[in-house]
Amino acid sequence: MTHASPLLTPDEALAVAALYADYADALDEGRWADWPGFFTADGVYRLQARENHERGLPLATLALEGQGMLLDRVGAVSGTLFHHPYWQRHVVGAPRVRARHDDGRITAQASVLVVRTPRDGMPEVLVVGRYLDQLVSTPEGWRFARRELIFDNDLLPNSVIYPL
Amino acid sequence: MTHASPLLTPDEALAVAALYADYADALDEGRWADWPGFFTADGVYRLQARENHERGLPLATLALEGQGMLLDRVGAVSGTLFHHPYWQRHVVGAPRVRARHDDGRITAQASVLVVRTPRDGMPEVLVVGRYLDQLVSTPEGWRFARRELIFDNDLLPNSVIYPL
Amino acid sequence: MTHASPLLTPDEALAVAALYADYADALDEGRWADWPGFFTADGVYRLQARENHERGLPLATLALEGQGMLLDRVGAVSGTLFHHPYWQRHVVGAPRVRARHDDGRITAQASVLVVRTPRDGMPEVLVVGRYLDQLVSTPEGWRFARRELIFDNDLLPNSVIYPL
Numbered sequence: 001m002t003h004a005s006p007l008l009t010p011d012e013a014l015a016v017a018a019l020y021a022d023y024a025d026a027l028d029e030g031r032w033a034d035w036p037g038f039f040t041a042d043g044v045y046r047l048q049a050r051e052n053h054e055r056g057l058p059l060a061t062l063a064l065e066g067q068g069m070l071l072d073r074v075g076a077v078s079g080t081l082f083h084h085p086y087w088q089r090h091v092v093g094a095p096r097v098r099a100r101h102d103d104g105r106i107t108a109q110a111s112v113l114v115v116r117t118p119r120d121g122m123p124e125v126l127v128v129g130r131y132l133d134q135l136v137s138t139p140e141g142w143r144f145a146r147r148e149l150i151f152d153n154d155l156l157p158n159s160v161i162y163p164l
Numbered sequence: 165m166t167h168a169s170p171l172l173t174p175d176e177a178l179a180v181a182a183l184y185a186d187y188a189d190a191l192d193e194g195r196w197a198d199w200p201g202f203f204t205a206d207g208v209y210r211l212q213a214r215e216n217h218e219r220g221l222p223l224a225t226l227a228l229e230g231q232g233m234l235l236d237r238v239g240a241v242s243g244t245l246f247h248h249p250y251w252q253r254h255v256v257g258a259p260r261v262r263a264r265h266d267d268g269r270i271t272a273q274a275s276v277l278v279v280r281t282p283r284d285g286m287p288e289v290l291v292v293g294r295y296l297d298q299l300v301s302t303p304e305g306w307r308f309a310r311r312e313l314i315f316d317n318d319l320l321p322n323s324v325i326y327p328l
Numbered sequence: 329m330t331h332a333s334p335l336l337t338p339d340e341a342l343a344v345a346a347l348y349a350d351y352a353d354a355l356d357e358g359r360w361a362d363w364p365g366f367f368t369a370d371g372v373y374r375l376q377a378r379e380n381h382e383r384g385l386p387l388a389t390l391a392l393e394g395q396g397m398l399l400d401r402v403g404a405v406s407g408t409l410f411h412h413p414y415w416q417r418h419v420v421g422a423p424r425v426r427a428r429h430d431d432g433r434i435t436a437q438a439s440v441l442v443v444r445t446p447r448d449g450m451p452e453v454l455v456v457g458r459y460l461d462q463l464v465s466t467p468e469g470w471r472f473a474r475r476e477l478i479f480d481n482d483l484l485p486n487s488v489i490y491p492l
Contacts, residue, residue: 050251089456094422115456117481123480130253152279257420260353294417318445
């Protein structure tokens with residue numbers, strides 16, 4: 001439980017930490033077009049309430065699978081940008097690798113807090129929860145085969161527009 | 165002040181970081197029974213307001229010493245779970261090792277923010293402060309000989325039930 | 329985009345992470361006199377709203393250059409301490425090195441959330457944003473040649489007194 005993970009080499013651990021930080025930076029800087037590139041070709045992105053997750057219910061707030069759906073989402077986000085502008089900022093805890101599978105995939109997780117700041121408004125906690133991830137190593141670096149954000153706050157503010 | 169700590173080997177630094185992350189994960193996932201296992205047999209856990217800490221006053225909001233008291237607390241928490249359910253989420257900064265003592269103990273600290281989310285409610289900052297820790301290496305890995313959470317917010321919400 | 333940074337050696341990466349953590353700790357512990365020491369002799373410290381930053385506008389909430397101005401600020405802070413006491417707590421994300429320049433300077437950034445807690449009050453988000461930094465290695469360790477905090481919340485609470 002409290003041993004250091006020997007599941008990754010130090011270089012791999014640095015690369016995984018970099019992936020987590022780069023993902024957050026891309027979103028916080030509004031580089032939506034970069035977002036699908038963090039996922040594999042058939043990568044899955046899900047946003048699910050913790051209560052549903054813990055009960056094993058399939059219902060998700062958002063579920064996207066594959067580059068096509070991710071790109072569609074980017075288009076929708078860019079199209080709504082004019083109407084509801086706000087800044088977001090991720091604060092992500094240290095990623096923890098939980099398992100390394102025979103096919104090389106890695107199961108990892110990290111706590112996450114996202115703060116939203118409306119223009120001319122005060123910051124508020126938009127989402128708090130954790131990422132549950134499946135990572136694969138590709139020739140271009142580590143990518144998410146699956147990224148789920150399980151959020152504690154069942155009452156999501158009604159304007160989650162941008163990817164988290 | 166701003167030198168990298170040579171107090172730990174890279175492997176030890178990773179192990180300490182893992183301990184901090186695992187501790188937070190266990191609590192955020194509600195695995196209360198795992199909590200005492202992060203401490204040594206006579207480990208101390210304290211929750212103290214910053215004002216009292218800085219004045220050197222002994223008064224603590226909670227002070228537990230040894231596995232027996234920690235286990236008692238787990239029992240109490242489990243018993244009250246039904247009445248006041250809420251999720252909690254730790255966001256913990258990078259741990260900093262401040263000293264390594266002749267007996268091998270390590271003095272370390274980290275900033276911490278805990279967000280509480282009531283079921284069907286919005287997230288709120290429950291506690292903000294820092295951990296002040298004494299760590300020892302055991303055959304089972306690093307353990308807390310002493311973990312203090314010094315919290316900035318003297319007005320703790322009145323329903324801190326779960327360990328922090 | 330998602331490769332581990334080969335820009336720093338592992339030792340350098342640890343030293344940079346330590347600098348970020350030590351800077352935050354010094355401020356959170358109110359050690360104002362230590363603050364200028366994190367900067368080079370002609371170091372620059374700026375606090376700027378994100379909107380101005382993204383539009384390329386020069387207007388900054390605070391702009392200090394060189395040890396003299398930094399020390400002046402420390403004097404002002406210490407003088408106002410009696411009037412508006414509050415605790416602050418930084419939660420800083422993992423620093424990411426973006427570039428290493430020919431002269432050895434490093435460009436790095438990290439997300440940051442600062443929580444303010446008035447005495448006898450509840451914690452509130454004071455600032456959320458990111459640090460944009462220029463670091464140089466000196467005989468005394470890494471120092472900030474330039475540290476900018478670009479904050480998302482254009483409406484800063486009116487009592488930002490302490491350095492961030």
